[in-house]
Amino acid sequence: QSYLHSAVQIIKEYNGEEPLASFLKKYFNTHKKFGSRDRKNITHLCYCYFRLGKVLVSLEIGERVLAALYLCNQVSNPILALVKPQWNDSVSMAKKEKLTIIQQDLPFDVADIFPFQVDLSPEIDYLPFASSFLEQPDTYLRIRPGKVSLVQNKLKKAEIPYSIISNYCLAVSPSTKLEAHLQINNDVVVQDVNSQKVLVPLVEYIKDTNKSIKAWDCCAASGGKSILLKDTFPNSLITVSDIRESIIFNLRKRFKEAGISNFHWFVADVANPQFTHNKLYDLVICDAPCSGSGTWGRTPEQLYFFTEDKINHYASLQKKIVLNASQYLKKGGLFLYITCSVFKEENEGVVEFIQQKSSLQIVSKHYFAGYQQKADTLFAALFVKQA
Ligand SMILES: C[S@@+](CC[C@H](N)C(=O)[O-])C[C@H]1O[C@@H](n2cnc3c(N)ncnc32)[C@H](O)[C@@H]1O
Structure with missing residues (x-):
């Protein structure tokens, strides 16, 4: 509950003029009471909130964070368990099913997430694109020439899970700490798959x-x-x-x-x-x-x-x-x-x-x-x- 309260406070103060990551860094530097676990959890709530884009903007911030927490995650969460147990019970369901469930309580329209449809290229499939914001993208590594086995061995040794996307491209979970195990820019470049x-x-x-x-x-x-x-x-x-x-x-x-x-x-x-x-x-x-x-x-x-x-x-x-x-x-x-x-x-x-x-x-x-x-x-x- 206190994480939720802090996230609401931060969202109220943040006006989008600088990247959220740098705003949060400064915020936590001036509010020393937050430990690293607190920072991680509060950061997560803030990012979830913005993943909803422009949908449900008239909802009270705390309520909107809860809706976002439900839609943007697949694992049970103590905040949801406490405040929205019926959502927490279905949190691992597929996105489509969860959208139907949330629509029983809230006027949630996927199209509202990304309200710039008229400006979108006709090559982009609108609804799948709009709903993609509910998921955090993966982190992708481009392996530098001649380093494929070296990189895979280093990742295995460090017990870092990865999936092979193509000969030179690996995906790792977004929160993975790589610097201690790989020489960034020499072994791999952190670069999106596309x-x-x-x-x-x-x-x-x-x-x-x-x-x-x-x-x-x-x-x-x-x-x-x-x-x-x-x-x-x-x-x-x-x-x-x-x-x-x-x-x-x-x-x-x-x-x-x-x-x-x-x-x-x-x-x-x-x-x-x-x-x-x-x-x-x-x-x-x-x-x-x-x-x-x-x-x-x-x-x-x-x-x-x-x-x-x-x-x-x-x-x-x-x-x-x-x-x-x-x-x-x-x-x-x-x-x-x-x-x-x-x-x-x-x-x-x-x-x-x-x-x-x-x-x-x-x-x-x-x-x-x-x-x-x-x-x-x-x-x-x-x-x-x-x-
Ligand atoms: C999309 S980023 C380039 C990303 C880069 N090619 C990469 O792969 O990492 C666009 C860059 O254009 C630069 N830029 C913006 N206006 C510019 C201008 N008038 N002349 C030259 N560069 C400009 C920005 O500073 C920014 O670094």
């Missing part, structure tokens, strides 16, 4: 993975896609940039851990009309800033606080970036546009814009849908610059 797949269109087009590729990752963040590129095309020479100096600092540290030393970097606002650059590339990767709506399963507070007007803001930023960045391609060069959004304006809309406003020709476009496999959803479109 994020691991976004270079597939490139491999299908180029075919020869030994080819030497001069590439620019123009929105590189801490380099997730660049490390993947280096592992997929080992002879690539990578230039990275981002608008944030601090994230490029993180990237350089991460590249060092990953054993990548031969690369160029700079800090730049690629959306700025005055942006200029002095090199041409065989490949530009534009993993654009976006709503992140394909990854809100990991940050459900964003689902709760998102407002539709932001879609337009991101789409216009994306258009500025793609127009600028695509100028630095050689003739016959490739442009890979990526988002982790499910909104058509950020994906199909930008693809249409690129086709109208640039000399790029579309090769392929594809959603990598993760909402039915506890994973993120990404979009990738590959273009070639006309020779």
Whole structure:
């Protein structure tokens, strides 16, 4: 009961302006009375609350936490046992059955979880997508080249359960502590299963993975896609940039851990009309800033606080970036546009814009849908610059 009380207090104070994870960290730092078990339990309640998205928003916070606790968990819970024993008794049932049960007490409509249906790409199956928020996605590891048996042996030795998704991809439970057992970025990269797949269109087009590729990752963040590129095309020479100096600092540290030393970097606002650059590339990767709506399963507070007007803001930023960045391609060069959004304006809309406003020709476009496999959803479109 006191966990519930604390969660309600935190939810009241939190306004979505910073990630919930960092808000909670600060909150617990200033409220020292909470031990590590308390923190874990309260954190769990808060995340469950936001997993409901926009459904039942008029419900009193405590009641809504209980509904969320019931729908987002499969195991019996002492709070539910005390306050909602009839829900606790059926907590391990399938999601569909639990929805029917909760609808006897509350006007619960799955569609309300994600109220942005009109903005959603027609490629996304709406109701399965909306209900996917009730489940926490898994954590996925991409095993670096040549490390498959080493990684599996280390995990077995540490008695960490994992499932094999594909040759280079493992899934572990989201709360797994990996740092003590694996060299993160050297043995494995923590990377969503669909994020691991976004270079597939490139491999299908180029075919020869030994080819030497001069590439620019123009929105590189801490380099997730660049490390993947280096592992997929080992002879690539990578230039990275981002608008944030601090994230490029993180990237350089991460590249060092990953054993990548031969690369160029700079800090730049690629959306700025005055942006200029002095090199041409065989490949530009534009993993654009976006709503992140394909990854809100990991940050459900964003689902709760998102407002539709932001879609337009991101789409216009994306258009500025793609127009600028695509100028630095050689003739016959490739442009890979990526988002982790499910909104058509950020994906199909930008693809249409690129086709109208640039000399790029579309090769392929594809959603990598993760909402039915506890994973993120990404979009990738590959273009070639006309020779
Ligand atoms: C989706 S993230 C990239 C993720 C990264 N590729 C990865 O795999 O880890 C988008 C990045 O674009 C950067 N960004 C936002 N606006 C930008 C701009 N105008 N010019 C360059 N980078 C920008 C953000 O700082 C952010 O790091």
